[in-house]
Amino acid sequence: MVTLLNLATEELRCAFQVIGSLPEALILLASGLLNSKETAQECVLTGVGLLAGSTILLLTIVWGTCVIVGSQPFPNQLNSNPSNHREQDLVEKLLSKWPGYGVVTDLETSHTAWIMLASVIPLMMIQIPRIFQLSYLGERIVILITLLVSAIFLVCYFFYQFFEPWIQRRRLLYINHEHLVLDILKHVQNHTMGRLLTDDGSLNVSAIRRLFEETDRDGDKFISFPKLKEFLQEIRSRKLQLDKDSGITDMMKEFDIDNDKKITEDEFVNGMTKLLDETKDAMNKRYHSNKSLKDLYQVLKPWIEKKREERGTLKILIPKILEHLQSSVYGSLFTEDGTPDISAIKRLFKDIDQDKDDTVSYDELRDLMNNIKRGILPFDVDAAASKIMEELDKSGDRVIDEEEFVTGLSKWLNTTYNPTRGSEKSEDDDYQKTWDQIDELIENKFTDKSTLAWTKAITLVMLGIVMLGLLAEPLIDSVHNLSKTASVSSFLIAFIFVPLATNARIAISLISEAHKKKQNVTSLTFSEIYGTVFVNNILGLAVLLSLIYFRGLSWNFSAEVWMVLVVSAIMGCLASFRTVFPVWTLFLAYLLYPMSLVLVHVLGHFD
Template identity: 25%
Template sequence: MGEVLGKFFIPVDEIPYDVPGFIQVLFLGACYGYILFNASNLISEGSELLLLVPSLAGLVGSVVLPVLGAVPDGAIVLFSGLGPDAQEQLSVGVGALAGSTIMLLTIPWFLSIVGGRVNVLESGELTYKKPKDADPDWKKLDPPNNWSLTQTGVKCNKSIAVNGKIMLLTAITYLVIQIPAFAVIHDTIEQKRSFERWFAFSGMLIAIVCFVLYLVYQFWQAKGEHNQVLEDEIIELRRKALKDGMLTLRGAMFELFRMLEPHDYSPRFSETHGLRGSPSVQQGTVSSTDSVGADGKTRPLLQAFPPKMRHQMKEVLRPFFNELDLDKTGSLDHDEIRIMFRNLNEAPTEREIHDFIKKADMDNSGVIEFEEFVNAMIHYVKKSPEQFSMAVDGMRTSVGSEAAGIGAVEEQDEEEGEDEEEESIPDDLAHLSPEQQQLRIKIRAAYMMLVGTALVLLFSDPMVDVFSSVGERTGVPAFYISFVLAPLASNASELIASYNYSLKKTRKTITIAFAALEGAACMNNTFCLAIFLALVFFRSLVWSFSAETLAILLVELCMGFIAMKRVHLLKDGLFVLALYPLSIMFVWVMENAFGFD
């Protein structure tokens, strides 16, 4: 592989060993690192796009996303052991493995606490929810620059503790090769190679089994609807896709609703009893959405829908609704509803907007509350424009007492609509059906993942050569070079993503951030370690990385205990951050003071 790639890349061993040559090597490393950074972003963003495809989301979130996230580190480990001087260059691979694992568990964990921190009250509760009697300028973090080590922090869900235990279980695989390595630590190279080879093979098999079991567990959680973290992540991605103009609301939700509603939930309307005649309501599988008006009459606001369908729509729409609800009354007027459609990349006709408002605002109050808005929007997404209008007309017929007031409301809305800004959505969405939007997402995701993976495979080998060359020219062991620099190229996307999630300052988003970091560590303990041990076995290499292995295990042990905590104060974050430089110092001391490896 190296000989083939050598025809396309500058051989670093032919660059002069002087200052200009060293600068040229650094420049090459910067170029390769930039390409690998963007390649890992392509893989990450492409696989995340597939989470927007409901039929694939479970498989992608539980299997594809973790595997592709580990590809950059796995590629560096693989290519470090394929060259003619594999034993020497393998230190680059272990540096990438150790650096990636330790960096992801420390620096982004600390940054997530910094970005997501809120005030901690004397009662121990965190200020995630605004009190009813709070001032209008109330903030979750007050003052905004509050850096109290004990009075600011984050709170995560209990799933982080479960993930921490799984991480510790997968870390045991290191001991399969490390314990035998301790037994022959003073033997010759040949004795070590002969003794360790079959332990490496056993460790490889165990790592592969752990890798498969981990993916099966993740898939079982997703398929069995146990993985709340994955569901929250998908909801966040849908919100982002809507804000970025990547999808319309129908494009984001139509296929999901079709999956959630395999049967026809057609309620039987009654003017006074709403959904009483619906079999689904009688069985308790859906919730009634009747409303009692000022005159005391019960009105059927909308069709009944499965609870999960309503939950999904509420979670997606809530930030858009709150953004327009400037007076915090929990309702929007008709003009704000028009703006809402534009914010959701929908361009309904004036007739559809009138039908929507009539469906939601059954009491003609002039405002639409959040629950009313969600229910009417579900109906809007599920129905074609013609079906939607027919449904509204049918409801108005069954609630004939409202007919007189509707005409006045419609005329008023039409007059107000004359001065409205023309609806504007991205050109590439204007004429696409929900199915076509989903197809476009699949094609774009496949393209991004293919290109990203190809770039990683193409540039990982020359990047390994650069790390080795920098080590030779500076006298610094290649392990330390790779430990610090490799994660910047292969894992920066995870660092940025976790920090961005934390900035939303909610328990859900901080849980998503922590869970992604723990998942990356589990993949390194299984997928990447399996590649490493395969190289040791098939190429008859020596496992001479005791100090590095102990550093990984100690950091993961510390983080396993940290993960058991629900509340992470800022002082906990500082402790986590300190583990990164301490781990490097630990390796140096073990190698230089105690003669390891």
């Protein structure tokens, strides 16, 4: 029974990867099936534009943006992440010494790029009829052969993932990267008898040192690779499967600062502190999923309770302070239209800044707290001053400059007196949403209904597919109407604008992951791009050729396919042979986007 469930799970994982490329393929399919033969010929061109636009958007704009946001100084990356397991060639050495920043990926990412590069083969095959000027019959034969090759590629990709699931494991690691560190912390929590953190939310160093001694069973004062492997293989909370020794190697690098293949006691403590700090920061920035919040609460309970207490304190403290500042002593802090009065806030800042050094210190905040009438402020003066300093001092230098004061006070005024003002979503909104969900968790409003969750997820997927099929034709019609109104080719409309909508979710997710600036996460991000492009190219071409062959449509898409072929080949070769990408490579990626349009225009005259 377990084996059958595992097989079903692997099949579902492979199937759900295709779902990411379904919108473009379904729109193309619907445009070709729901219209007459003459209309379908024109509609399919729009669908081809969407397919081509999605691939090129991912390989140019999104790829280049990920290079920007994920860039770090090369010396730090190359020295701290010696994961390529091979000698760098001359070109890579030159690239790595290029002044400035860039990203470094691992070898598995290059292997994924090789697989993406294979999607160019059927794209080249379909060009044979035009290159050799084949007859109509010859063209139909080549279309059928290319269709079969595309289908074989797609099936082989699934079976390859099934029997050699390293791609799928990397994909799952990309989707659930948070689980690795969380499982380790949960494991440590169990080994320390629930005392991973002290009452104030900091790491329980003495408990971690005892754990080090337990792991170091031979008493040689360090943890070697085999010891770390044994330690990590005890993790069963999420049935984490490490890909051979790669996961252990990555974790070894996290702890082994001096790269001597040994983890000392101090390195073990520092590594655990780093993992804990990253987890806290990721939760504050809402990198964790809702489900993981339940596990986070179990691991970080003292810290979360402390943060909740601080939030409760601020909810009471801030209105009291604003009420005092709004009194006749300082005057109104609002303009006539109800917005924060920046000039008045700056005057208030200068009043509080008694030594006129253009900053507000802790002592000056304490004096302000003392000025508030006794009984109005329900907290100790020192505690209140500390809370306000922590809330307003964003730079962490223990003083509040004018910009920090104006920004913080304006936010307080808006959230306290104008809670509906402003619709922009900020980092503070995400922070607030995260802590609201933690409040719900603690109040037991989260329920675990795994069967219901599966049913709901599958139902929503099927509903989405049906809706997409029904809305595909109106979308194509809207593109055509916009094309006629603007006197622009429907292909260009579908190529430029529609992919922005269909790929917005994955693009935002990829860029957010790259922004974490960690080599393993960055590598997974680029692997996700290459895997998505492979499925998009093969599935899209298979759907296109099916419509051409079975509906008897004419093949008039050589220029568009050439465009996808060239961009996929250039970026595929670049990513297959290189693991070092200086920040200037983004200009190559960005330049390919407009160049692809020029290529279509030029080749269109020969079609």
